[in-house]
Amino acid sequence: MNQNPNQPSQEEALTRFIDGEASVPQPSLPPEWLTEKAAAQQVGNLLRAHLPAHQEPPSEEFFVSQLMQKIAEESPQLAPISNVIAPSFWSRFRVWLAPLATAAAVLVVGGVVLQQKAATTEQKLAKMTTIGSRIQAYTPDPKVSASLKFDDSAQATVINLVGLEAVPDTQEIKAYNVASSRASSPGAPQQFFAANDPTKLLFVMFPGQDGAPAIHELH
């Protein structure tokens, strides 16, 4: 904003300097003013060299386009105006389509993953067999399946586990004859005594990780 309306603005002063109407002391000249004046003189020289003195430019657009074309011819290092590629239909909408395409891809991938999970879910649910309201079973190991039935001839509920890893033949099965037991206090290790000798402590069970029992044998 010009503080003093009687003083010329910076832009006006520059125009007058370029047109040669105002003389400014050299040391106070901003360097860009000299550049501007040199460019204006070059344009003026070009016009004078290529346009008859009596002919006026037919229109502002024609004047500007002719001027730009001539500058381009004189300055081969600059990219010609004709090489500026107008944005195509795709490039105009690419900005909009990119996020939409990304969202669609995420949806597709998410759908596939969800479908695979659901397929696994269905497989696991298939393993949860129900016989009426009597029994339900689940085998965490995918290699193991449980077939369940109430065997009428045996008059027993039979859970047949298939696919279990065999116990090595070299391994001894450590068996007990144990009396009923309960923990002495909540959270305390549970002690198990022999059925035929209530003073004979056979083993102590600690609650292990993931609910697994940790048995510490004493006999």
Next chain:
Amino acid sequence: MRNLCCLILLLFALSSAPPLRAADPEDKVVGLLDGLLFFATNDKVSEVTEEMQEAAATLDPKLMADLRLRLAKAFPEQKNYQLLGRHTQNVLQQYESWVVPSKDLCLKIDSRGPTADNGIKLHVQLWQEKKVLVKCDAVLKPANPVFIGGPNWRGGRLVFVVVQK
């Protein structure tokens, strides 16, 4: 939508297993059962340990004979059923009970309440050392034991039997 429902159902089923709870000495006893580990084989069991002798000696001979007959019907592939271990255990009303006739194969039991005909609704988990083999909801009745056919061993098979007393 159907897949989502299946996923929710599975999560519900997996989370339905009761968490590990320590036994409370004041907890009420809702039943008594026998956990028996049998070795089902077609061969004669030559080696009989002290524990096997004790377990067999303390079990009612009539019950033993009856169980062997039933086991042979349920698992006809094996003819002989040798009792390896036995654990008589109270079933607690609110807290878990462990049935450990063997260090190698044991059963975790949670009561889900009594049935109208003197049975017990149970949630059972069969463990092989640190690995759970199966989680089941089952109804145990005095006349209807539960047989669980476990892993193979020495040409035969380990069978876990639960009998309500």
